[in-house]
Amino acid sequence: xxxxxxxxxxxxxxxxxxxxxxxxxxxxxxxxxxxxxxxxxxxxxxxxxxxxxxxxxxxxxxxxxxxxxxxxxxxxxxx
Numbered sequence: 001x002x003x004x005x006x007x008x009x010x011x012x013x014x015x016x017x018x019x020x021x022x023x024x025x026x027x028x029x030x031x032x033x034x035x036x037x038x039x040x041x042x043x044x045x046x047x048x049x050x051x052x053x054x055x056x057x058x059x060x061x062x063x064x065x066x067x068x069x070x071x072x073x074x075x076x077x078x079x
Contacts, residue, residue: 002061002062002063003017003019003061003062003063004059004060004061004062005017005052005054005059005060005061005062006054006058006059006060007054007055007056007057007058007059008057009056010056011056012053012054012055012056013053013054014051014052014053014054015051015052015054016049016050016051016052017049017050017052017062018047018048018049018050019039019048019064020045020046020047020048021033021041021046021048021064021066022046022066022068022078023043023044023045023046024068026074028070028071028074029068029069029070029074029076030068030069030070031046031066031067031068032066032067032068032069033064033065033066034064034065034066034067035063035064035065036048036064037050037062037063037064038050039062039064048064050062
């Protein structure tokens with residue numbers, strides 16, 4: 001899930017970007033975070049947080065993802 005951030009201002013900015021990955025409540029279903037681009041991950045809630053300093057007229061791409069392992073007969077619903 002790539003996210004692109006651009007600073008169109010004439011001065012540097014500091015920002016906080018937040019997102020979330022799923023958290024399984026079922027022991028048979030595993031969720032593994034992948035390539036979080038330096039995010040802080042709260043494994044209990046799946047909450048991701050990046051603190052970013054961005055120079056004027058610069059752009060930064062943030063990538064993150066996850067993979068899920070579950071039994072073939074399981075029904076998966078992501079909310």
